[in-house]
Amino acid sequence: QVQLVESGGGQVQAGGSLNLTCKASGMTGEDARGWYLQAPGKQRKVVARYFGNGKTNYADFAPDRIIITRDSGKTTVYLQVQNPRTQDTAVYDCWAEGSRTWGQGTQVTVSS
Numbered sequence: 001q002v003q004l005v006e007s008g009g010g011q012v013q014a015g016g017s018l019n020l021t022c023k024a025s026g027m028t029g030e031d032a033r034g035w036y037l038q039a040p041g042k043q044r045k046v047v048a049r050y051f052g053n054g055k056t057n058y059a060d061f062a063p064d065r066i067i068i069t070r071d072s073g074k075t076t077v078y079l080q081v082q083n084p085r086t087q088d089t090a091v092y093d094c095w096a097e098g099s100r101t102w103g104q105g106t107q108v109t110v111s112s
Contacts, residue, residue, distance in 0.1 A: 002027040002099040009092060009106030018081040018110070022094030022103055025075070031098035035068060035079040037090040044093070050077050084110045 008020040022033065030052035038044035048068035049057045056068050065082035081088055088110050094103035 002031075002096055002101040004094045004096060004101055004103035006092070006094050006103040006106045009108045012084050012108060012110045014085055014110050014112045015083055018084040018088070018108060020079040020081075020092055020094075020106060020108070022077045022079075023075060024077075024096060027096055027099060027101075030074075031096050033070075033077045034095040034097065035077070036093045036095055038093070039087075039090040042090075044091075046095075047092075048079065049097075081108075084108075086110050086112055 003025045005023045006020060012018050020035070032049055032051045034049040035047045036044050037047050046059050047062050047066060048059065050068050050070050058066065067080045069078045070076065077094065079092065089108060091105045091107050093105040
């Protein structure tokens with residue numbers, strides 16, 4: 001059974017650092033993984049995806065300061081948000097496409 005455990009959310013100062021982690025168990029590293037966000041009052045939408053072949057894809061709205069990476073063991077996917085801003089406030093969630101599994105979601109609140 002695939003499980004995704006997210007960490008790294010919480011209260012963040014604008015201009016500080018924001019690094020989210022999605023650790024997987026019960027799956028192969030070849031499964032595509034995605035980070036999604038749901039801002040207050042908005043629908044959830046994909047931010048970035050990391051494919052099993054190592055390629056990445058970003059949503060059109062995602063600024064260059066958002067970076068998705070994966071560890072060498074292919075079990076953990078990271079989302080780095082450089083210079084976080086108040087508009088980055090959202091619930092961030094990790095998704096494994098092959099097993100259609102979500103993580104538990106992590107709230108990120110960026111304050112100025």
